[in-house]
Amino acid sequence: MGTKVKSVLISGASIAGLTMAYWMKYYGYEVTVVEIGAEPRRGGSPIDVRGDALHCAKRMGVLNAIKEAKLPTKGLKFVNAQNEVQGIMLVEEIGAISPDDTELRRDDLVDILYATVKNNVTCKFSNRIIRLDQNEKEVRVTFKDGMEGIYDFVIGADGIHSGVRKLIFGEESQFTHFLNFYFSVFTVDGKLGEQNYAHMYNTPNNMATVYFYNKDSADTLLAFRTSNQITVDRYDIEGQKQIVIDAFKGIGWKVPQLLEELKRSDNFYLDQGCQIKMPTWTNGRVALIGDAGYAPAFPTGMGSTLAMQGATVLADAMAENENHEIAFSIYNENFRAVVEELQATVYDGMSLVLPDTEDKINTRNKVTK
Known part of the structure; x- marks a missing residue:
């Protein structure tokens, strides 16, 4: 048998x-x-x-x-509100373990x-x-x-x-250990990015990033720090979108355009950083x-x-x-x-992508300039 x-x-x-x-x-x-x-x-x-x-x-x-x-991918550019490059990390510098x-x-x-x-x-x-x-x-x-x-x-x-x-x-x-931030991911018009680069714009506690890699659409990541957990209905997508819109209200750079794209997005995702x-x-x-x-x-x-x-x-x-x-x-x-x-x-990753003060943003940019 x-x-x-x-x-x-x-x-x-x-x-x-x-x-x-x-x-x-x-x-x-x-x-x-x-x-x-x-x-x-x-x-x-x-x-x-x-x-x-x-x-x-x-x-x-x-x-x-x-x-x-x-x-x-060539690298990550840190930009200011006028989209001027303040610092840059080449792809091989971003968390690399080996050249492969x-x-x-x-x-x-x-x-x-x-x-x-x-x-x-x-x-x-x-x-x-x-x-x-x-x-x-x-x-x-x-x-x-x-x-x-x-x-x-x-x-x-x-x-x-x-x-x-x-x-x-x-x-x-x-089992969930909240890291005091939330993030959302969605696609936007590729014209909002630069081919083969990611652009990151920060204000204290907020981050907006656009990745554009040889396709018509670009990938967008919006993240924001908060000391308190937010009640999120996993099935209320419009409500989730409003959480992000409120968190980025009044922020410059391309954020107003990104939020307009977010409103129309059919592949929007929001979750807590944990x-x-x-x-x-x-x-x-x-x-x-x-x-x-x-x-x-x-x-x-x-x-x-x-x-x-x-x-x-x-x-x-x-x-x-x-x-x-x-x-x-x-x-x-x-x-x-x-x-x-x-x-x-x-x-270490959070200090790079989500600095919580203007001084920390400026210091990161100077180090990577």
């Missing part, structure tokens, strides 16, 4: 989830991916694949595709990863997990569409607001990867790298250890130092 093929359900079809799906299939698992969206989770500003994540990509056979999708670090569109990375699994794993789009019941042998899953399934393991790769984490580990508030910190990323037969378990926040520039790296570390541990408790213990112990070291860099 042959050995039973183990099954895994992965919640989330983005960078962490698709990386995990590749490795689980590679290691002989029957893989199902469930995604709340109608397709893999795209969108967002350009991201970086750095350090050990490049090694993961090489092992997966996608490193060349990632390098071919590399953006022709690669910046690409988030959409491109998701598409590259999805191409590795779409023909050999089962994908349940426009669906999500609403109930999880586990015992020492299996996890019983109920989906939103009413269907049920039984899996050997469930992996939560469903982002900062992880549904899997809430069902198994408890309320999000236990990190996810947990004492363990596993419970029984359920594990968390990526932002669901250890979101580092965008000022670190390491979210995608941690997502790919963490998925690979967990998958390797599960392949090397028949006993999942041992595998999960290795994942928790061996990857924690990596996560904590990277999360600790967030404050």
Whole structure:
């Protein structure tokens, strides 16, 4: 009698989830991916694949595709209200770990990863997990569409607001560490940017950035500091837009034009700047990867790298250890130092992109001039 093929359900079809799906299939698992969206989770500003994540990509056979999708980024220019350059950081100076670090569109990375699994794993789009019941042998899953399934393991790769984490580990508030800022991402007319550069304009506690990389539209990131958390209805997009409009009222440079673009945007995203910190990323037969378990926040520039790296570390541990408790213990112990070291860099990143005084803005600009 042959050995039973183990099954895994992965919640989330983005960078962490698709990386995990590749490795689980590679290691002989029957893989199902469930995604709340109608397709893999795209969108967002350009991201970086750095350090050990490049090694993961090489092992997966996608490193060349990632390098071919590399953006022709030249650097980041700090500008004043008249759009005069006050300082500049070349691309190789911005958080680089090695010369091979690669910046690409988030959409491109998701598409590259999805191409590795779409023909050999089962994908349940426009669906999500609403109930999880586990015992020492299996996890019983109920989906939103009413269907049920039984899996050997469930992996939560469903982002900062992880549904899997809430069902198994408890309320999000236990693990969210608010960093006293909010950020929004959306696309604007490419004419508002400079080809192959990012332009950043700051006033104390506010930042507006436009990235333009050889397409008709540019990517915009607006961020603002606040001492208090804001009540945000995740389903009220117009209300979310108003929060950003109010935060940037009266600010110069291109901000009035960006806010007009924001009002018309159909791909606007708003969230709090936060990190996810947990004492363990596993419970029984359920594990968390990526932002669901250890979101580092965008000022670190390491979210995608941690997502790919963490998925690979967990998958390797599960392949090397028949006993999942041992595998999960290795994942928790061996990857924690990596996560904590990277999360600790967030404050350096915030001081660069979100200075809270005019003097700090001027000092940064002088240092980079």
